[in-house]
Amino acid sequence: MKANCWYGSHDVRVEEVPDPKILNPRDAIVRVTATAICGSDLHLYNGFIPTMYQGDVLGHEFMGEVVEVGPSVNNLKPGDRVVVPFPISCGRCFFCTRQLFSLCENSNPNAWMAEKMFGHSPAGIFGYSHMLGGYAGGQAEYARVPYADVGPIKIANGLSDEKVLFLSDILPTGYMAAENCDIEPGDTIAVWGCGPVGLFAIKSAFMLGAERVIAIDRFPERLRMARESCGAETLDYEQVDVMVALAELTAGRGPDACIDAVGLEGHAHGAWGAYDKVKQLLRLESDRPPALRQALRACRNGGTVSVPGVYGGFLDKVPFGSVVNKALTIKSGQTHVQRYMRPLLEKIENGELDPSFVVTHTLSLDDAPRGFEMFLKKQEECIKIVLKPHADKPAVRAAN
Ligand code: NAD
Ligand code: ZN
Ligand code: ZN
Secondary structure, three states: OEEEEEEEOOEEEEEEOOOOOOOOOOOEEEEEEEEEOOHHHHHHHOOOOOOOOOOEEOOOOEEEEEEEEOOOOOOOOOOOEEEEOOEEOOOOOOOHHHOOHHHOOOOOOOHHHHHHHHOOOOOEEEOOOOOOOOEOOOOEOEEEEOOOOOOOEEOOOOOOHHHHHHHHOHHHHHHHHHHOOOOOOOOEEEEEOOOHHHHHHHHHHHHOOOOEEEEEEOOHHHHHHHHHOOOOEEEEOOOOOHHHHHHHHOOOOOOOEEEEOOOOEOOOOHHHHHHHHHHHHOOOOOOEOHHHHHHHHHOOOOOEEEEOOOOOOOOOOOOHHHHHHOOOEEEEOOOOHHHHHHHHHHHHHOOOOOHHHHEEEEEEHHHHHHHHHHHHOOHHHOOEEEEEOOOOOOOOOOOO
16 A cells, blocks of 8 residues: 655655555454544654654544454454544553543554653554654555554544544644633633644633633744634734733733643744754753743733643743742643544534634645655645545545
């Protein structure tokens, strides 16, 4: 089969690789009909996540049709249409039974690598380094899905791939980011980053009762989408001083909660931007956290800073004094996707939510390298790219 493989910094290639096979009784094989490129993939593409090996198959946002199931998968059968959550979770361990699926303690066979980095290991993740399990990802014609009796959610009606695909990651991620803010009626929430995760965080903050959401980025098309499709007020950090603007917009008190939907490759002008770039180049700092620094400083006293943005290692000049002296709460995590798929699917089914608005480009899997470059550089006003691995082939089975 064909798959999009990692070869190094700024080097991904669509190649022929062996077809996936059922290895364990709880596995399923899915024929991927749609998969997407995520901001998290850029951290791999830019070489910031260790333990990627040449030839690793990328992709953790995917859906498709079940073509084969292992003997212990009783809830799925060939022909079922499913969306697959990005954390691989057994459903039975200490963490899974507490709905903390991205912390599953059974799904990372390379836990020792992650323990070196983080102290303890999170769950395995599709297409996201050997430290997180070394699983082949879903930017491919087919994928092996472990614990298929737990993770994948069946899509029983005729909703388009574009409407349900993002249940695999970014929609639950934006939702959990907002839920972590413990929003109360009347709250003002600030969101750094108007990529797909930021946009879904804005939408979710309103769904959870926020009165105002203030969104921060520098790309006009992303700020426009935050305003026009999500109802946020926006700040272009190249035009205004974000700290001053947020204070002014909140009568000096600061936002009730702040969401960092930027993560480890934050961009900044001036001295701070240069500081992080140099430290990162010299390997004195692994992550660039300008958004997190601002979020911690801008948040009102007693507020919450929610961090869906991925950080991988070690951050410098993080104002932890703001956390203590302003009595802030910090919440974060890889998303416990399985917890949110069903309730969010219901919102899509009843028409309350249509996540497909973020899709700006649909490409064939062969165009994945071009897609990565376009998404990295935010060219062609690109916000979210969907890849179709079988675009040029007839469906295995007529849709019904
Ligand atoms: P993206 O690259 O499309 O969006 C990031 C946005 O941040 C860009 O629009 C960029 O202009 C903006 N930005 C950069 N520096 C900024 C700054 N200083 N202030 C304000 N905005 C700034 O990526 P995405 O797909 O939206 O993902 C965002 C983050 O969420 C990534 O770190 C990704 O890894 C992470 N993520 C986490 C999870 C999870 O489970 N926690 C899941 C999916 C994605
Ligand atoms: Zn993702
Ligand atoms: Zn588990």
